[in-house]
Amino acid sequence: MNGSYFQLIVINKIPFMNYFSKDKHAKKEFYEQTINFINFLYHTEKDNPSYTIQLVIPPIYLEMLDLPSFREEITEFLEKEAQDVELLSYWLQKEKNLLKVLKKLIQENRIELLGSPASFSLLSNVSTSTGVQLQMEMGLSIIDDYLDYRPKGFWFPEGYFSPGLDLYLKKEKLTYSYLNSATIYHSDPLPSDVGIAVESPHDVVFFPIEESLYQIFQVENVTKHAWDKAIMELLESYNHYTNESVLSLPINLDNYVKVREDLNKTIRYLSDEGYMVHITPNTYLTQFSQGMDHVHLCASFLNRDRKRNMHKQSSSYVSLVFMEREIHQWRQTTLNTDSQRIQKQLEKEWIMLSALLYQDNGEKEVAADYLDAANKLSRYLKGSIDKEWLSFREQEYPILNTTIQMTNQKLIQKESANRKKALILSWEYPPNVIGGLGTHVVGLTSSLVKNGYEVHLITAQDMNKGAEDVEEKDGLFVYRVKPMHSMEHNFIHWIGGLNLAMWDKAVEIAKHMTFDLIQAHDWLVGAAALSLKDQFQIPLIATIHATEHGRNGGIYTEMQKFIHEKERQLIHAADSLIVCSEYMQNEVMTVFEVEQAKISVIPNGVESLKMEEISLAPIESSYLNSNQKIIFAMGRMVKEKGFGTLLEAARKLLKKRSDISFVIAGVGPMYDEYQKFIERNRLSENVRLIGYLQEEQKNAFYAHANIVVIPSSYEPFGIVALESLVFAIPTIVSQTGGLKGIIKDKETGLYMEPNNAENLVENIEYLLENPLVGKEIGQNGKKLVSHLFSWNRIGEETRRVFDELIVHAKVKESISN
Known part of the structure; x- marks a missing residue:
């Protein structure tokens, strides 16, 4: 490929806190941008673009999409004020359920959703580890709860990043994010080229965002000519010999809805002409992670206007920091049930206030309301509680309640682990x-x-x-x-x-x-x-x-x-x-x-299985001859496993009877030699080597076998014996090694002499001619396994050995010091 790769990132910066506003203009703005989101989903589903769209949504907004009151208000707005009848029809056709539409588009890989802070606020301004964890874990939990989806990528609102935040991404198994390209180009050490992704000290990959391109789409009445020129200049500046440059194209959702048709024409043209080709972040990581530049990153942002808004409400921001630190302190304390409920509500007030303040038009009166509530909750943590007020406050904003509780449990588990x-x-x-x-x-x-x-x-x-x-x-x-x-x-x-x-x-x-x-x-x-x-x-x-x-x-x-x-x-x-x-x-x-x-x-163990859960589907029909008894064996194809003895016994038995077939599973250096023996002795109709078996195939054979043979000349333990006994199958084992400690002859299994084909023939014939005895032996073997060889019991014994070793090492260390 001589061109670059590209990604399209659509950012839904919807002012979701306006939903709770009493200001009609603010509420209308929220409705209008929700209509834009419906428009986006409708055309993504209808147009089916040839690339996956990276989508950013404030997680709390997903919760709002599930509120019945929200759905009714949007329906009313569409019916009375929206001009697009087609969108109203789509909304009703989708049963007013945008979550269902979004989930479907994600499953079809038309959309890849990025994680983001729960309140869509700036993580770089969060002052404690508890605050960062709450924002990230809550945001990811909401996405998981409502979409059954766990993002791999993360979006920092406005591109605001500070060193160390990548560690939190790694802890949450997030593998990539985005930064202003200027930050990446000035990292330490300098990246080997422009336009390429880099890897942070905590192994998170960051893709470059060109701020100039981001700003172009925010210009009122931007023209196709303007962005075409800007995109081409960037593509031409990349080094196409490395084939690793990637153009990450960010655009706010309301702007995307306006320019969608023309922007898609640009993308189609540049793709058709070979200037760029789409790549998902995960595919990029798979292809280029091995040789990626490892760099140290400094603080970064995309939109400087946010600072001005923060200065306007500086007192509220200071209060927000004090709230966060109080939450962090209370998390270090053991609280009773009532106090935990107060703490949970305090965290909710903090999240709601942070969401409000980072919107461009956060209302001072509403901010004051959150701060008053937080002050009350702080007093309640130190004294008596007004439970009636607390119940009212919990229900006034019907979001975050379950998510905060779940996130609390996760954080407590992490902190107390x-x-x-x-x-x-x-x-x-x-x-x-x-x-x-x-x-x-x-x-x-x-x-x-x-x-x-x-x-x-x-x-x-x-x-x-x-x-x-x-x-x-x-x-x-x-x-x-x-x-x-x-x-x-x-x-x-x-x-x-x-x-x-x-x-x-x-x-x-x-x-x-x-x-x-x-x-x-x-x-x-x-x-x-x-x-x-x-x-x-x-x-x-x-x-x-x-x-x-x-x-x-x-x-x-x-x-x-x-x-x-x-x-x-x-x-x-x-x-x-x-x-x-x-x-x-x-x-x-x-x-x-x-x-x-x-x-x-400590013996090996084996998991017990329910026979009704075992499917016979993985077995080829050629192995399921109802007129024949199946003798099954499994193991590595090496000399010490004794399959040569088994094949010789098969040769002798098949001269006398045709009602049996041998199925031998496994791979190894002796496979070809054993196959030649089968062909040389014309045993192919009744003896089959079937190679390696997956777990479900192995279980299916155990469930259908009549006899299992383990003919090893050397067997330290014999886990195959345990597996067959789980299925209550009469099992013949060599009287050698660890197998001697598992089987009691003619009670829980049968013994054969190692390397003795004649003796193996006698044992097989005994079980074939005495099926009721064989069944009883199989059942006794199953009881033995369930009693002595469960993994739970073996795990307990191993843990005891581990614990003793650790204690012994600590004692030894303290003596030496």
Whole structure:
């Protein structure tokens, strides 16, 4: 592309506080601008532009759109005074519900809504962290409540920004915003080019807004010639060789409604001629975030007229600051129920007053009313309460009540949260799951969160995605990192690059929080874990899922020696170890000469599932032969999993009977060899290798299988056995490793001798010929799993080990000091 990118930002600066005004002219202005908003939605839906419009709306206005009284007043105004019959028809056709229209346009990607402060006032003038949080969280909560939508971008009204506000954006998972281009061009260090977005110290991307262009559209009777000339001058000033310049075109909604047709002609022409092409902010971030300039930003604004309005009502602004600071102080105090109600109303008065003052025509009398109410509420917090007056005041302005309460709860939770923080490193985690390790980490992290920990998990990026991604859900933060030298084919070098990326991400996260401990899952993340343990000076606990010695029955090759040494380094440097079975405990103690006191045995877990929730849809119809019994197996296609033994047993059984079929799921280096065995022995009709299964596919096979076989020659634990027992399926397992601690022969499952195909044949035939016994064994297995292997129980045990390790580390530190 030789041109630039562009975005269109439409800003609805509606004076929403006029809705509560007793001044007829102020109220009429509010109605007229609401009609402009209806006009905007109507034409956006009708014209279906070829680009997504970035839309800015004062969040409180969204609440007003839901008020029945508002809808009736707009209907009356449209019927009596508005000249556009088409708009009235549209309003009635949409059942007077603009929220429904807006939600639909957002879902169709015709509009992308930006977050903004709840009162649409200037965050740069807020004096406390509580004030900033209230404005931001309340604004985002309103959008979420009324539109089921969480913005990724944020708009600072009038472009007013001050350093540090980007930290609050990051905390709310907001990824981009906009600043006056002059501010970006004078950042430290200077950006590498003009017209490009930059990244702030807190990893928020800021797109440049050209103030000259913003001001052009505010000129009365602006001509198409004027903006065409201005846009072309800007486009020609950008460096098209970088292909990263982006023209962010802001326009107030009332101006957009006037010039919409001509402006769209300009956009179509410039797009058709290759001068610019539309790009959404999220797409821009995906394409260019890797090499983006990191800069320090100074204060910024777009419209200097706002300062004059602030000077006119300076006394009210001073009072607003005192109100905010009083709210901040009361938030540090434990209040009873009545006092909490007063505090909530005080916050509402503060929000309403700040909204009024930042409108160009805020009324002094109304401002005085808010201040009088705030003074009363302050006295009530220190003395007796007039509950009748308080009830009247709460209902006088029927907005913000629920939102403030919800936001209060969020802030209180944030301020009172005292969760211990665990940093967990694992190379496997969905969607990158190869074996049981990834499944284990999913269950463990979820149960740790339920048991009071805040978990920060760093794992390998989904290789189908281009950039790092972060997820947050109820105290679990997942960071997927791209390994340095990610295209490296040498596995050892690739793992080295992954550890470097994990270390870098952990150091970045630790700038904003303190971790209590690190947990490493196997040697693959050991290098990063050992480095972070020393750097953060916190305890390290390693979970050993398997060992190279155990997998191979010894150490023979150079590769095995390398892995074995990495395992030794991690095991001896860790302050504590977790293994999944007594078998693994004995193996670690013997092979690595570790004292038993250092090791905790905590089994893997499994989630219980309701059979009625399992869909058979993911299974191909070719696998569902009602005349055949399905024998199911799953695992990595490696020698120690024993699938060679299973295939040999299948060959022997299929010579004698045709009422069975074998379905084997998994991927790995032995896959092709096993497939050749099937073809060579003409077993393809009854034996199928089906590759990797997604979770719902796996559950569907478990739900439909008649027998599950786990024929491993080496199995530290055997999470597949737990998964099959959850479904009450009779399960045959090798009498080896951790599997010996799960099954009681002929009661909760059946044992087979490892590497013995004849013995496996006998067990399968026993279950096929005794279906009632098999059913009873399956039910007994299910009871065992639900009692001993629930993730909730395992999470409690792990939390106990974590807590003891943290306490031990603190005691050790205090003694050394």
